[in-house]
Amino acid sequence: MVSLLAPPVRRASAICETRFMSDLDVAEIGRQLAAGDESALAEAYQRWSRLVYTVALRSLPTAADAEDVTQTVFISAWRSRHNFNPEAGNVPAWLLAITRRRIADHHRKRRDEVSLEHAPEALTQDADISDQVSVADEIDELGEPAGQIIRLAFFDDLTHQQIAHKLDMPLGTVKSHIRRSLQRMRSRLEVTHAAAL
Amino acid sequence: MQQHCEPEDMALLALGEQNQPCQEHVLSCPQCRQEFDQLCEVVTLGRASGGPDSLVEPSPELWERISSQLDTEPVALHTDVKALAEPSPSGGENVIPMARRKRTLPRWTGLVAAAAAGILMGGAVVATITGQDTPSSVVASAELTPMPDGPDRGGQAEASLNRTDNGYTITVKASDIQGPEGFYEVWLLDGENSGLIALGSLAPGEKEATFPVPDGVDLSAFNAVDVSDEPLDGDPTHSTVTVLRGTLQT
Numbered sequence: 504m505v506s507l508l509a510p511p512v513r514r515a516s517a518i519c520e521t522r523f524m525s526d527l528d529v530a531e532i533g534r535q536l537a538a539g540d541e542s543a544l545a546e547a548y549q550r551w552s553r554l555v556y557t558v559a560l561r562s563l564p565t566a567a568d569a570e571d572v573t574q575t576v577f578i579s580a581w582r583s584r585h586n587f588n589p590e591a592g593n594v595p596a597w598l599l600a601i602t603r604r605r606i607a608d609h610h611r612k613r614r615d616e617v618s619l620e621h622a623p624e625a626l627t628q629d630a631d632i633s634d635q636v637s638v639a640d641e642i643d644e645l646g647e648p649a650g651q652i653i654r655l656a657f658f659d660d661l662t663h664q665q666i667a668h669k670l671d672m673p674l675g676t677v678k679s680h681i682r683r684s685l686q687r688m689r690s691r692l693e694v695t696h697a698a699a700l
Numbered sequence: 701m702q703q704h705c706e707p708e709d710m711a712l713l714a715l716g717e718q719n720q721p722c723q724e725h726v727l728s729c730p731q732c733r734q735e736f737d738q739l740c741e742v743v744t745l746g747r748a749s750g751g752p753d754s755l756v757e758p759s760p761e762l763w764e765r766i767s768s769q770l771d772t773e774p775v776a777l778h779t780d781v782k783a784l785a786e787p788s789p790s791g792g793e794n795v796i797p798m799a800r801r802k803r804t805l806p807r808w809t810g811l812v813a814a815a816a817a818g819i820l821m822g823g824a825v826v827a828t829i830t831g832q833d834t835p836s837s838v839v840a841s842a843e844l845t846p847m848p849d850g851p852d853r854g855g856q857a858e859a860s861l862n863r864t865d866n867g868y869t870i871t872v873k874a875s876d877i878q879g880p881e882g883f884y885e886v887w888l889l890d891g892e893n894s895g896l897i898a899l900g901s902l903a904p905g906e907k908e909a910t911f912p913v914p915d916g917v918d919l920s921a922f923n924a925v926d927v928s929d930e931p932l933d934g935d936p937t938h939s940t941v942t943v944l945r946g947t948l949q950t
Contacts, residue, residue: 556758635749643752671904678708688742
């Protein structure tokens with residue numbers, strides 16, 4: 504008897520494993536969605552509505568516009584789920600591709616209304632925004648301590664020595680987390696770009 | 701020409717750290733240059749992104765608007781973390797398995813009970829990253845004490861559940877606690893089901909750490925804070941070596 508409450512058991516807790524969504528989970532959501540399981544859409548919404556909404560919010564003039572686009576994106580995703588090939592891409596990249604199209608629609612409509620000619624500019628900007636938000640989302644997926652290490656490197660501008668000192672970790676561990684995390688973010692961007700084509 | 705940079709060194713170079721030999725090599729080697737440019741793009745985008753804390757939740761009503769247009773039965777977003785561990789077979793409610801966290805606002809307003817989960821970030825780090833000081837009020841607290849038969853590392857520790865504008869946080873304060881054999885990990889514990897949610901690790905020597913609580917945790921069940929000594933073995937589960945524990949009380 505080690506504890507007052509039931510002693511924790513060393514086991515692969517389902518909760519612990521859901522801390523960070525594995526690629527397997529992402530693929531499973533894609534398969535379920537393509538198979539027409541509406542709970543997979545709810546799952547995708549829970550997981551990626553922030554991603555979609557943030558991209559929309561940064562690309563469009565008002566929060567109401569961003570919510571409209573987010574709504575359209577998930578409804579489009581549901582209605583075109585048969586076109587989604589879970590073997591060829593993943594759900595967040597696909598949702599972002601839809602998001603960019605809906606945002607482009609929005610800009611086009613607005614340009615028609617006020618006859619502005621900044622659409623090409625807006626498209627480039629939208630691509631950057633979508634990349635930035637994808638990277639931010641991937642940082643959120645890194646798990647710890649990788650996530651914290653990257654935050655310290657990105658946003659606190661600490662060197663790997665300073666991070667190692669702050670977290671009392673070996674230099675090699677910090678370096679290797681940094682390399683792997685940057686690679687993960689790069690892969691995420693590649694998948695996102697492939698889906699946008 | 702110098703041989704190719706170590707991948708770690710190139711990553712650090714992309715972050716802006718000084719490394720003259722690696723830098724010179726990258727400038728003269730097209731293959732490394734391409735790799736380096738891609739890493740730089742990631743760093744530039746990441747730094748410009750505002751970080752994960754800058755991502756914004758749509759309003760809680762949005763899902764209902766979407767759900768009502770799907771031509772299917774309304775699908776509930778699950779509200780109970782226990783559902784993650786044990787997806788209910790049916791029972792009328794539509795529980796969705798595999799969710800990482802619930803993203804909408806907590807539904808237990810008025811039923812403030814206890815504890816929660818999150819990712820490790822020291823308070824100072826949170827403030828630096830988010831650039832904002834979120835005012836918070838303590839809604840429950842716990843004195844953390846050693847287990848009767850567990851190791852006693854001395855010192856004093858307490859935990860508090862705080863409500864902030866952005867949801868709940870858990871703060872663990874510890875003073876004069878002896879160092880861990882591996883590292884200290886903070887958990888939320890469901891007393892009834894011995895369910896565990898890992899909050900993150902306590903940085904060595906850190907006296908106070910605050911963990912954001914993901915929405916959707918059933919705070920009436922996960923109401924105990926547990927600090928374990930974890931070996932550096934890469935195993936993400938609890939080591940069973942509890943050094944401190946306490947139940948949150950309002």
